[in-house]
Amino acid sequence: QVQLVESGGGVIQPGRSLRLSCAASGFVFSNYGMHWVRQAPGKGLEWVAVIWYDESNKYYADSVKGRFTISRDNSRDTLYLQMSSLTAEDTAVYYCVREIPSGGYFDYWGQGTLVTVSS
Amino acid sequence: QSALTQPASVSGSPGQSITISCTGTSSDVGGYKYVSWYQQHPGKAPKLMIYEVRNRPSGVSYRFSGSKSGNTASLTISGLQAEDEADYYCSSYTSSSTWVFGGGTKVTVL
Numbered sequence: 001q002v003q004l005v006e007s008g009g010g011v012i013q014p015g016r017s018l019r020l021s022c023a024a025s026g027f028v029f030s031n032y033g034m035h036w037v038r039q040a041p042g043k044g045l046e047w048v049a050v051i052w053y054d055e056s057n058k059y060y061a062d063s064v065k066g067r068f069t070i071s072r073d074n075s076r077d078t079l080y081l082q083m084s085s086l087t088a089e090d091t092a093v094y095y096c097v098r099e100i101p102s103g104g105y106f107d108y109w110g111q112g113t114l115v116t117v118s119s
Numbered sequence: 120q121s122a123l124t125q126p127a128s129v130s131g132s133p134g135q136s137i138t139i140s141c142t143g144t145s146s147d148v149g150g151y152k153y154v155s156w157y158q159q160h161p162g163k164a165p166k167l168m169i170y171e172v173r174n175r176p177s178g179v180s181y182r183f184s185g186s187k188s189g190n191t192a193s194l195t196i197s198g199l200q201a202e203d204e205a206d207y208y209c210s211s212y213t214s215s216s217t218w219v220f221g222g223g224t225k226v227t228v229l
Contacts, residue, residue: 035218044122044223045157045165045208050216059216062120095164104153104212105170112164 002026004096009113022079022096030074033099038092086117123221130227136197139224141209149190153212156194204228
């Protein structure tokens with residue numbers, strides 16, 4: 001069965017960097033575009049970034065552009081999100097999400113990893 | 120990248136039908152078939168309910184249906200049940216090759 005397991009969250013000071021990972025299993029990872037979606041405590045969902053199945057394209061939300069970098073290692077079936085210059089506004093649960101090819105929608109979500117930016 | 124507009128809350132009695140709207144622009148909802156809806160119960164990850172405006176994934180109840188007119192998409196839940204009480208989010212692909220979510224709608228079953 002499809003599984004997406006995020007890791008790397010925790011408490012981090014403002015201005016510091018953090019890398020999230022998402023281990024994928026149960027499907028051919030290299031065939032799917034992958035996304036990060038976040039949810040601040042008590043707030044709604046916010047799309048963060050996408051990386052195409054072959055890493056040929058990456059797109060970001062304006063709120064993280066220039067600070068976050070999405071990447072993947074298809075040999076390790078793993079998705080990453082490198083986050084830098086973190087602020088309190090980045091505090092959220094970060095979900096790793098699979099996109100159906102050419103479907104524009106998200107069929108599997110991880111359980112999420114909480115990132116708390118606080119001094 | 121402004122969020123799509125959803126009502127903050129919608130309520131209904133068991134057995135009734137409710138509709139949640141999701142308003143965007145011609146650069147997102149109005150311009151693409153890639154509108155989807157997600158259900159989220161407290162403390163859980165979102166679950167896909169509708170994709171490509173009106174399609175239901177396998178396993179999702181027939182009571183959930185989607186539609187779109189112009190820049191506004193809608194999710195209708197018919198025969199409302201207690202288990203439908205949750206937050207619902209719409210999402211759309213955009214002309215910038217990004218995605219955008221709605222602000223979310225809390226559905227309450229009276």
